[in-house]
Amino acid sequence: MPSASAPGKVLICGGYLVVESPNIGLSIGVSARFTTEVSEHTHTPSVAPRTVTVRVLSPQFRAEFLFVATITGEVVSVEQIEGPKSPFLLYGVLYAVACQAMLGKGDDSSSITVRLLASNDFYSQRNYLEERGEHVTVATLRSVPPHNPLVGDVSKTGLGSSAAMTTSFVACLLSELGVGDDTERIHRVAQVAHSVAQGKIGSGFDVFTATYGTCIYRRFPASCAEMMMQGAEAPTQVAVSLLHDCVKPEKLWVEPIAFPGLPKGLSLVLGDIHQGGSATPGMVAKVMAWRKSVKEVTDNLWDQLGAANRSYVTLLQELCLQASASVANHDAAVKRLSETVLAEATAEGSEESKWLEAYTAAGTCRRLLREVGHAAQVTIEPDSLTPLLNETAALPGVLAVGCPGAGGFDAVFALVLGEDGCARVESFWESYKGMEVCPLLVREDPRGLAIE
The missing domain is CATH 3.30.230.10 (Ribosomal Protein S5; domain 2)
Structure with missing residues (x-):
């Protein structure tokens, strides 16, 4: 069966x-x-x-x-x-x-x-x-x-x-x-x-x-x-x-873009926020109404965020290639940066430079998405979650933080270098005093549908 x-x-x-x-x-x-x-x-x-x-x-x-x-x-x-x-x-x-x-x-x-x-x-x-x-x-x-x-x-x-x-x-x-x-x-x-x-x-x-x-x-x-x-x-x-x-198969739906999964050494950590969740459809409607109002504005926030997202994803693709082309140096970079607050890190070699570029790009995407929320009057990153995210980002080995998907009060995520870094984030969330944050057990699993 x-x-x-x-x-x-x-x-x-x-x-x-x-x-x-x-x-x-x-x-x-x-x-x-x-x-x-x-x-x-x-x-x-x-x-x-x-x-x-x-x-x-x-x-x-x-x-x-x-x-x-x-x-x-x-x-x-x-x-x-x-x-x-x-x-x-x-x-x-x-x-x-x-x-x-x-x-x-x-x-x-x-x-x-x-x-x-x-x-x-x-x-x-x-x-x-x-x-x-x-x-x-x-x-x-x-x-x-x-x-x-x-x-x-x-x-x-x-x-x-x-x-x-x-x-x-x-x-x-x-x-x-x-x-x-x-x-x-x-x-x-x-x-x-x-x-x-x-x-x-x-x-x-x-x-x-x-x-x-x-x-x-x-x-x-x-x-x-x-x-x-x-x-x-x-x-x-x-x-x-x-x-x-x-x-019918003759009609192309989604053009595949090669991506094997998160670069080696980078893990996803997800936290459940006990704040009642968010009404995603209404949030999307308000953002898209704002997007329509600025469509003719040159270099608007929407276009800036689109460019920043592309740059960030390209860097993650390059890190995937780096992980297979320069295994020892890539692993060494992960090990050292996993014990370092990335905002304070100085690159030692091209492999670490690529990770720090990705860290900067992730921060830019988060900042621009937050600005889109303010412009559209939608709580994509609620002000009450910003201190939690900032303090998480200041932990050693944390590459990126944010509110996933449409944002709001559903969850927070962190992309973290090294398994010790994951445990560090989980421990910090469990002891956080500003609100109740429950780390979930999920990690990335790049596989899709499995039929047996």
Whole structure:
């Protein structure tokens, strides 16, 4: 029986600008993964119309869902029969079955049962630990059983759980329905399902990261998927020919940009901020309205930030090349700088110079993004988080800090040289007095979708 797992994401560069091509973003795939696994599949000789019944078990949410997709000629429709409403699952079923019909696979009706399992880091474990009389620390988080059932009203940690779930769910269904494991087809069907479930076409970096892992991302044209968004606001059926026109391989969606992952020696550390989260759609709308107002202004903040992001990402690419071309010197540079406050560092050799250039570029991106927030009157980097980020940046080995993605109160991140530096940041966050910061267990995992 197949299973498919997809990683969560952390956008560390390109917030807001990634909505608009040709701007780029750097999205980090993380070790938190959403897994969908088939536990049962039965076939029934088909009597028209053919049906595909999908039962979804979610032990972490103590929930069960039942969907029935019906194939009538060239149209596939879907209905949810049981369970709380879940548009991401509903449209995952609709477009996976439509993709099967599009490729002429499947003659029998079938009934599939799957389980959904999410890494604990997608959700706050605070309620579970406090119920046991424990504080939230790295040590206590490590003691939480894998795929722990959630306790009470639980908040997300901003790792893109809906995108990871949709991608793993679609991939698992397509594999079980005999469609195969074509990664780009899975990506496109998952993007369609995720967009329709949200009722809008976003930047798509979260589904792309769930499929391909750590990536330099440039947004796919909205026209690739907007044909699926026309008509009913919450469609319950799709013409097979329409899905074919949308996902056909002849049309390029996202041009791949080579990036193997963070440079050797550099790690991602993520902290959960217990401040209630932020309303990302409203923040994006306000920033894009401001962006429109300055579009004709020469060398405006938006364009400055776009150039700074490109420079920063280029330096990280060069550091990846340096790590393989000059192994000993690169490793020595990481070792020395991991024990140094980078703002005070003086380069010893070209390898250290490249790291310090990246440190300066990261700081420029953070400053310009904060200025964009002030100009658009959006709290991309809330003033209350600035002292925390500044003090984190002043720790030895810290290359970059910020509020990932759209910013706000969801989380903070640090890019840190050396494992000792990671432990140093975690310890500092756990003892920070200004607010409650809980380090998460996630690290970068550059792999994308895994199907077994």
